[in-house]
Amino acid sequence: MQDNQKQYITASAVCARYGGITTMTLHRWLSDDSVEFPRPMQVNRQRFFDVTELDAFDLRMRTKVPAIRANSAA
Known part of the structure; x- marks a missing residue:
């Protein structure tokens, strides 16, 4: 595999x-947009x-x- 080739994992592997x-x-x-989790293809x-x-x-x-x-402890 080439170094510049992207690697992908399935949703079950993400879990x-x-x-x-x-x-x-x-x-x-x-x-939830506030989480900013990467979008899948x-x-x-x-x-x-x-x-x-x-x-x-x-x-x-x-x-x-x-x-x-830190902010919530203050």
Whole structure:
């Protein structure tokens, strides 16, 4: 596989990646614009998520959540 080729994972793999969340939780994250969860591409009614976009989401959440906790503790 080439280095510049994107990698995609299925919705069920995304659920497993985030601690075994349900497909309903994934649906809610996608429906809630404030979560800013990466949008999938759809092929034959199956959703595929770009791993690079998921990694960027994880990084944003790691920096965003501590700031929210700090503000709520004050």
